[in-house]
Amino acid sequence: MPVALISVPAFFRQAVRRVRSVLLSVPLKLKILGLALALILLFGAVTIYKVQAALSENFDAFLQEESRFVATELSYQSHDYLLINDMYGLTQMLRNTVQNRPDLRYVFVRNAEGQVVAHTFEGGFPGDLLEKISGLSPQRSEPRLLRTNEGSIWEAEAGISNGNEGAVVAGVKGDSLRRQIGVITRSLARTTLLVAIFGALLSLGLTWLITRPVTRLLEATRAVRRGDYSVRLDPAESRDELGKLMEGFNAMVGSLVIAEKARLGKEYLQRDFLHRVMAGQEGERKRIARELHDQTGQALASFMVDLKVLENAQSVNDRGQGITRLRKAITEEMEAIHDLAVALRPTVLDDLGLVPAVEMLARNFEKRHRIQVRLNFLGFLDRRLELCLETCVYRIIQEALTNIVKHAQATEVTIFLEGGEKTLRGGVEDNGRGFEPENIDQAKHMGIYGMRERIQLLGGSFHIDSDKGIGAMISFEIPIKQEKCHE
Amino acid sequence: MSKTRILIIDDHQLLSSGLAMLLCAEKDLEVTGQADRPETALRLAEEQQPDILLLDISLPGRSGLDLLPELLARSPQSRVIMMTMHEEQQYLKKAIEGGAKGFVLKKGGGTDLMYAIRAVMQGDTYIQPSMLADFIKTGEESSEGSPENLSEDEQRWRMLSQREQQIVLGVAKGYTSREMAEGIFLSEKTVATYRSRAMTKLGFESRADLVEFVLRLRKIDI
Numbered sequence: 001m002p003v004a005l006i007s008v009p010a011f012f013r014q015a016v017r018r019v020r021s022v023l024l025s026v027p028l029k030l031k032i033l034g035l036a037l038a039l040i041l042l043f044g045a046v047t048i049y050k051v052q053a054a055l056s057e058n059f060d061a062f063l064q065e066e067s068r069f070v071a072t073e074l075s076y077q078s079h080d081y082l083l084i085n086d087m088y089g090l091t092q093m094l095r096n097t098v099q100n101r102p103d104l105r106y107v108f109v110r111n112a113e114g115q116v117v118a119h120t121f122e123g124g125f126p127g128d129l130l131e132k133i134s135g136l137s138p139q140r141s142e143p144r145l146l147r148t149n150e151g152s153i154w155e156a157e158a159g160i161s162n163g164n165e166g167a168v169v170a171g172v173k174g175d176s177l178r179r180q181i182g183v184i185t186r187s188l189a190r191t192t193l194l195v196a197i198f199g200a201l202l203s204l205g206l207t208w209l210i211t212r213p214v215t216r217l218l219e220a221t222r223a224v225r226r227g228d229y230s231v232r233l234d235p236a237e238s239r240d241e242l243g244k245l246m247e248g249f250n251a252m253v254g255s256l257v258i259a260e261k262a263r264l265g266k267e268y269l270q271r272d273f274l275h276r277v278m279a280g281q282e283g284e285r286k287r288i289a290r291e292l293h294d295q296t297g298q299a300l301a302s303f304m305v306d307l308k309v310l311e312n313a314q315s316v317n318d319r320g321q322g323i324t325r326l327r328k329a330i331t332e333e334m335e336a337i338h339d340l341a342v343a344l345r346p347t348v349l350d351d352l353g354l355v356p357a358v359e360m361l362a363r364n365f366e367k368r369h370r371i372q373v374r375l376n377f378l379g380f381l382d383r384r385l386e387l388c389l390e391t392c393v394y395r396i397i398q399e400a401l402t403n404i405v406k407h408a409q410a411t412e413v414t415i416f417l418e419g420g421e422k423t424l425r426g427g428v429e430d431n432g433r434g435f436e437p438e439n440i441d442q443a444k445h446m447g448i449y450g451m452r453e454r455i456q457l458l459g460g461s462f463h464i465d466s467d468k469g470i471g472a473m474i475s476f477e478i479p480i481k482q483e484k485c486h487e
Numbered sequence: 488m489s490k491t492r493i494l495i496i497d498d499h500q501l502l503s504s505g506l507a508m509l510l511c512a513e514k515d516l517e518v519t520g521q522a523d524r525p526e527t528a529l530r531l532a533e534e535q536q537p538d539i540l541l542l543d544i545s546l547p548g549r550s551g552l553d554l555l556p557e558l559l560a561r562s563p564q565s566r567v568i569m570m571t572m573h574e575e576q577q578y579l580k581k582a583i584e585g586g587a588k589g590f591v592l593k594k595g596g597g598t599d600l601m602y603a604i605r606a607v608m609q610g611d612t613y614i615q616p617s618m619l620a621d622f623i624k625t626g627e628e629s630s631e632g633s634p635e636n637l638s639e640d641e642q643r644w645r646m647l648s649q650r651e652q653q654i655v656l657g658v659a660k661g662y663t664s665r666e667m668a669e670g671i672f673l674s675e676k677t678v679a680t681y682r683s684r685a686m687t688k689l690g691f692e693s694r695a696d697l698v699e700f701v702l703r704l705r706k707i708d709i
Contacts, residue, residue, distance in 0.1 A: 327596060334594040338572060348575050351550045356577030363576065363621075376646040378639065416646050416688055425690055431648070465687065467680045475687045 028214075029207040036203035037196055044192025048185055055181050059174065060154070063103070064143045067156035067172040070097070070104055075158035075168040078109050082117075082165055090118040102176035105153055111166040146171070213242040217249060229257045273449055284344075291340055299333040346394070354390040355380045355417070358397055362415060365401050376416040383419055388485040389478060392458055393417070393426060396451045400428035400474050403447050408432025410471060419480070423460075427475030434471045437464040448474075458482060490517040491608055494535060496528040496551070496558075497521070497543040497570070502593070506541070509597045516604065525549045533561040539604055542587070544571040544578060552578070555585040566607045570600065576621050579614065589613040640704050643689055651685040658682060658694060659701035 023031065074097060081090035094107045098120045108119035119125050129148075143156035153171045160166045213233075220231045231253065233246040306326045313319040341347070349357035355377050362373040384390075397415060404410050410432030417426040448464065451474065455462040460478030493510060495518060497503045507518040519535050522528035525546055532540060540558055544551040555567060568589030569582045579590050589603040592615045603613040614622060637645070647655060657667040664682065668675040691697050 331594050334572075338574065338594075346575075347545065347573060348577050351544065351552060351573075352577050352581055356575075356581070360575050360577055376642065378642055378646075414646070414648065418690060420690075427687060429648070429684065429688075463687065465680060465684050467677060470677055470680060473684050473687070 028211055029204070032203045032207045032210075033200060036199045040192065040196045040199045044188065044195070048188045048192070051184060051188060052181065055184070059177060059181075062177070063154040063172050063174045064156070066101075066103055066174075067143045067154045067170050068158070070101065070107070070172065071156040071158035071168050071170040074107060074109075074170060075160045078118075078168050079160050079165065082109070082111065082160060087118055091120070094118055094120050103172050103174050105150070105171040105173040105175075107168065107170045109160075109166060109168050112164060117166070209238070210242070213238050213246065217242075217246065220249065220253075224253055224256070229253055229260065269449060270453075273453060277450075288340065288344070291336075295336060296333065299329065299336075303330065349390060349394055350387070353382075353384045354393055357390070357394050358415060358417065361394070361398060361401070362413075365413075369405055371404070371410060372412045374412065374414045376414065378417070379419040380417070385419070385424065385480060386482045386485045389424060389458060389480070389482055392454050392478070393424065393476075396454060396474075396476065397426075397428055399447050399451055404428070404430045404432060404472075407435070408472065422481070423477050423479055425475070425477045427473055429471060429473040431471040434466045434468050436468060437466055451476075490515055491539060491604065492517050492519045492535065492537045493539040493541060493604070494519055494528070494531055494537040494565075495521045495541045496523075496546070496554075497541070498523045498545070498547050499543075506597070506600070509600075510604075513601070523547075525554050528554065529557060529561055532558050532565065536562050537565055539607065540565045540567045541570050541600075542567055544569060544573055544582075552581050552585055555582070555587060559586050568600075568603050568607060568613070574618065576618065576625055579618055579622055580625065583612075583614075590618070591615055592617070640700060643700070644704055646688050647685055651681050651688070654678060654681045655685050655689075655697060655701060659698045 026034075074094065077093060078090060081087070081093065090109060094109070098104045098107060106120050108116050108121075108125070111117045116125055129146075143154050146153045146155050151173060153173050155169060155171045157167050157169045160168060216233055216237075220233055223231045232250050235243040235246040235250070237243070237246075303326060306322060306329070310319060310322045310326070313322055346357050346360065348360050358377075359375060362375055365371065366373050401413070404413060408430045410430035412431045414429040415426070416429075417424070452462045455476050455478060458478050459482075460476055462474070462476045464472065464474050466472035493516060495503050495506055497506075500523065503521045503523065507521060510516045510518050519537055520531045522531050525548060528542075528546075540562070542551045542555065542558070546554065551569065551571070555569075558567065559565065566588040567586065568591060569578075569587045570591050570593060571578060572593050574592060582590050588607045589612065591599045591603045591613070595615065599615060606613040644652070653671065654667060657670075662670070664675050664678045667673075668678045671678075673681075686692070686697065689697070689700065691700065
């Protein structure tokens with residue numbers, strides 16, 4: 001039993017689910033059409049049923065009344081014919097009546113003895129009806145229902161002169177009434193059908209109206225997916241929710257276009273940056289190669305010559321002078337190589353860390369360019385950070401100083417670095433002529449773009465704060481903890 | 488008189504053996520060992536307890552500066568002379584802080600090294616003459632504005648330029664940018680720029696932080 005209790009709702013649920021899935025899978029057009037047709041047909045069927053029910057209810061009562069009325073009416077008229085025994089006239093009269101009244105199937109008259117003296121049957125009085133004839137009743141009896149091969153017939157009997165001289169029996173079949181009901185029903189059905197066709201057309205039109213914008217939207221979406229951002233929909237076509245959707249779609253495509261443009265711009269910058277970085281790298285290599293070859297190589301060659309000269313030197317004095325000269329030359333060469341190495345990569349950064357490296361950078365900068373550098377370090381002491389972070393910050397400060405020399409015409413520079421728990425903050429400020437950050441063409445000033453790129457790679461943020469006349473300040477904040485450090 | 492015993496720690500074999508030859512030529516010097524790796528250096532220093540450790544900064548895997556305190560721990564009697572290609576003041580500072588008694592540049596050849604060894608053995612400190620001037624200057628600078636002696640807030644305050652300090656005080660006192668601009672004959676925008684720069688330098692986000700900071704410094708009275 002519990003199984004049955006559970007399985008019945010389960011069955012219903014399943015059925016509901018199936019119907020739902022079918023309804024959901026049918027196209028919108030069919031849904032609306034189906035809804036309209038179902039409503040119209042349901043309405044028509046209910047109307048027809050109601051009309052039929054109402055008519056049928058009164059139908060039998062009417063037929064009884066009719067049979068009684070006809071019998072009574074004819075009983076008065078038949079009286080005279082019976083008196084003068086004019087059976088022909090009586091029959092004629094009865095036939096006329098039957099012809100005039102479409103519902104009347106038959107009439108016959110019995111005399112006082114109960115014999116049928118006149119009737120309206122064409123082919124003789126039907127035998128089985130004769131059997132059913134009851135005895136004469138003095139009073140008017142209630143109509144009775146006869147089941148015949150032609151269908152149900154209400155039969156009423158009315159006595160002539162209170163039944164003393166015979167009786168008139170009238171059978172009412174109600175054919176014409178039934179026909180009329182049929183006519184009404186058919187007409188109702190026809191109307192329903194017409195309305196259904198009209199409704200179907202209407203709903204098709206409506207669905208067209210509804211689905212056309214949807215189809216447009218669908219096509220537009222596909223176009224956008226293909227990368228065609230030129231599509232725009234006309235929201236004036238439908239001013240309803242779909243119109244709003246179209247407006248929304250247009251706005252979306254609009255921002256997609258902007259985003260795409262920005263992406264392309266960024267991509268261009270990135271590619272350009274990469275090119276420049278690569279070109280820069282190649283240029284640097286060229287410079288080093290030339291330096292090694294032209295400078296170091298030549299110097300070593302000259303040492304060889306000097307050594308040869310020393311070997312051949314005759315006097316102690318000559319030898320002493322040669323050695324002094326050679327030592328000086330070697331010292332100079334060592335300095336040149338050292339400078340080259342530091343320019344490539346300051347070992348201080350690796351050996352001692354960011355703060356000493358920046359100190360060194362600043363001191364060298366001061367010496368070379370006669371620009372005073374103020375240094376502010378907070379929260380470092382001997383703290384070392386991830387090498388990639390230190391390199392990044394070092395290179396940014398280096399780049400900033402290069403920019404200051406190139407553009408700023410400054411007399412004083414402030415560098416500040418603060419190592420916090422979670423982030424490294426810092427910046428480079430100058431008192432030069434400044435610039436308007438908005439007017440910086442990124443493509444031309446790869447320095448700033450490069451700084452930003454470097455910092456973004458480490459998940460940090462970068463700002464330029466500058467104004468004409470009061471110098472510029474670049475500042476940055478980078479998370480101390482780096483997940484990936486490629487160094 | 489016993490000879491001064493020297494351990495050379497340098498990964499360049501050629502230089503190392505050249506130096507050994509040079510040193511051995513002196514009557515009062517003796518090279519007891521040459522180490523080309525930090526591990527060897529530590530072991531030999533402990534075994535030999537030399538008088539002088541000649542220590543290069545660039546060693547494979549580990550910087551000589553890193554190694555310095557450990558070497559001194561293993562051989563406390565030794566005097567360390569740093570011997571390097573690096574002319575940067577930062578190395579010198581760090582070496583002296585780490586307990587080195589001498590700092591000699593390799594490019595000087597052997598001459599400076601000899602002076603250094605003699606000076607150090609007499610209990611003096613020897614610094615490459617070409618680096619001495621800058622070293623003294625940095626020493627003066629750091630004693631003058633020694634960051635260690637100042638509170639963190641003071642250090643932050645010193646980060647600001649004079650203009651910025653002026654504007655920060657103004658902000659803390661409750662002046663608007665416009666009022667300050669009128670007072671010091673700058674444009675309002677310029678004042679705003681100085682203000683935002685000062686905030687960036689100090690790492691503050693709100694005026695409240697700024698006011699609290701200035702109050703802590705007692706630059707203004709409540």
